[in-house]
Amino acid sequence: METPTADDLLQFRDYSGGAPAQINVNSPTHAQGGGSGFGSGSGSGGGSNAQRQRGDPLADLIYDMSTSAQNMAGGGSNQAQNVSLDGSGGGGAGGARLSFLTIEYYQQFFNVDTYMVLERIVNSMIPKRAAGNYLRMNIGENPDLYGPFWITVTLIFSIAISGNIASYLHHASDGYHWHYNFHLVSYAATCIFLYANILPAVLWALFKYSLKPVDTADAVETDSASYTPTLLSLMCIYGYSLAIYIPVSILWVINISVLQWLLVITAALLSGTVLIAVLTPALRNSQFSLFLIIGILSAHVVLAAGFLLYFFHSPPDSPVAAATPAPVAPAAPAALKAVTEAVLANVAPGNRSQ
Amino acid sequence: MDAKLDMFEDVNTSPSLEGDMSIPGKRTTTTATSPGGVPDYNTLDEPIRETVLRDIRAVGIKFYHVLYPKEKSSLLRDWDLWGPLVLCTFMATILQGSSSADSMSDNGPEFAQVFVIVWIGAAIVTLNSKLLGGNISFFQSVCVLGYCLTPVAISLIVCRVILLAAQTRLLFFLRFVTTTMGFAWATYASFVFLGQSQPPHRKPLAVYPIFLFFFIISWLVLSHN
Numbered sequence: 001m002e003t004p005t006a007d008d009l010l011q012f013r014d015y016s017g018g019a020p021a022q023i024n025v026n027s028p029t030h031a032q033g034g035g036s037g038f039g040s041g042s043g044s045g046g047g048s049n050a051q052r053q054r055g056d057p058l059a060d061l062i063y064d065m066s067t068s069a070q071n072m073a074g075g076g077s078n079q080a081q082n083v084s085l086d087g088s089g090g091g092g093a094g095g096a097r098l099s100f101l102t103i104e105y106y107q108q109f110f111n112v113d114t115y116m117v118l119e120r121i122v123n124s125m126i127p128k129r130a131a132g133n134y135l136r137m138n139i140g141e142n143p144d145l146y147g148p149f150w151i152t153v154t155l156i157f158s159i160a161i162s163g164n165i166a167s168y169l170h171h172a173s174d175g176y177h178w179h180y181n182f183h184l185v186s187y188a189a190t191c192i193f194l195y196a197n198i199l200p201a202v203l204w205a206l207f208k209y210s211l212k213p214v215d216t217a218d219a220v221e222t223d224s225a226s227y228t229p230t231l232l233s234l235m236c237i238y239g240y241s242l243a244i245y246i247p248v249s250i251l252w253v254i255n256i257s258v259l260q261w262l263l264v265i266t267a268a269l270l271s272g273t274v275l276i277a278v279l280t281p282a283l284r285n286s287q288f289s290l291f292l293i294i295g296i297l298s299a300h301v302v303l304a305a306g307f308l309l310y311f312f313h314s315p316p317d318s319p320v321a322a323a324t325p326a327p328v329a330p331a332a333p334a335a336l337k338a339v340t341e342a343v344l345a346n347v348a349p350g351n352r353s354q
Numbered sequence: 355m356d357a358k359l360d361m362f363e364d365v366n367t368s369p370s371l372e373g374d375m376s377i378p379g380k381r382t383t384t385t386a387t388s389p390g391g392v393p394d395y396n397t398l399d400e401p402i403r404e405t406v407l408r409d410i411r412a413v414g415i416k417f418y419h420v421l422y423p424k425e426k427s428s429l430l431r432d433w434d435l436w437g438p439l440v441l442c443t444f445m446a447t448i449l450q451g452s453s454s455a456d457s458m459s460d461n462g463p464e465f466a467q468v469f470v471i472v473w474i475g476a477a478i479v480t481l482n483s484k485l486l487g488g489n490i491s492f493f494q495s496v497c498v499l500g501y502c503l504t505p506v507a508i509s510l511i512v513c514r515v516i517l518l519a520a521q522t523r524l525l526f527f528l529r530f531v532t533t534t535m536g537f538a539w540a541t542y543a544s545f546v547f548l549g550q551s552q553p554p555h556r557k558p559l560a561v562y563p564i565f566l567f568f569f570i571i572s573w574l575v576l577s578h579n
Contacts, residue, residue, distance in 0.1 A: 103485065109485075110482075110485040110486050110487075113559075114556060114558045114559055117559060146485075150482075157570050164577060179462070179579070180462065180578075182462055
């Protein structure tokens, strides 16, 4: 990706439209020309110093090139060219941009401290706790993947483990010889990883696609309020929003149907409203914010309900599990409607003010 | 872009740099063998039995260090993956669901699933601590995590013995206590070995995945029946 080919270099020079003499000096074709390439390389020092004032990276590169050309002992520029063409590993040796093959590149996604992770987890559970510019100033500045990754892994195993405990308790009374079901881990992993990765990607694409055309005059006023998040921050927010299901999945072991459904509704609505509140700046920017809000909330509720129905209502009596969605169906949209209206009341003023 | 091209030229044309690259590797291997006891031995002349016994003894000493986690240098400095391999294969063999029983009732993990959970889990935990900025090499950490499975494996053996008797509440409680002890021991031992490699404000972030790793494996041990 970063390794320059000969064509790229030439095109790049054309773009800058600088002095034509330097095109000759720096073009790879000239360097391959023979031993005289070094002489001209060192000769370009004066010319490149003049361009260095512009402070662009290109001038630095030219400067580096001329100094290293002076240090060079023998020929072999041809050989070096080949190395740079196929070797992407050392691409980030000189600059601040790191190759995606190095571990340092990924360290920037894990640049968090303990208190920061705890803060984000708490913020994902309690509505109205985060500041209005949370998405932009906190998440957007430093999106991390530590929290989302370990929260999803923890959720997978907490659901699988407490699902097993629930089925054990279900069968404990009768003399049934209970066996644990390891396959729950695979199912939980599949659906949770899909949810935590696919949904942010879809949302990100929708945000991009449905971006409102903004006048330049308006942009000055609303710049602080509206903001389109990056894919990474969306994944970060979504990962943290799953955190509330970890304690809930442990509480689901208690086999009282009303309590379980109460937990589903509470958890989904708590973290759902946080999601909406955090994403409000981006939603304002979108043309069909209403559909997005409904989509986000319903996906969250459906996920929680799916967890409960699949993992906690014992698999042996599967016809029961298949029958249960029917009474639930009316309840969920009603609650959904209430929340969307409440949230819309928040968002709508922003819409009008634009 | 030009500069990168030049950097390569620079490296490529000066052979002294290539020599530099290989020095760290050599240095670690020489320090690894020298404090291991015998400073210089000729492995060409000695009988095979001695060679094998020496390696087995080295593995055995590491098991001992895990069970009595006081001295860290030997486990961290000359790592090997023999102990983890033995432990992991042993646990996977015992934990796998028996295929002879009817497949509907027994949904235990397959051999490969346990194997993958242990190795991939150790790799992910290690990668996590590397990404958080820990100063420990990859295989050192995998070695420590693998050897720290020893208490969990011991609790698995005890559970297996308990399972031979008829199941009662008391025996289940006994298995629960055994597994919990193995889990706590393993977590504590790996914390002793790996805890120092992280900056203090990130220590909980690095310890939590270790905790989760051993918790999951202990859960497999406890729910095996």
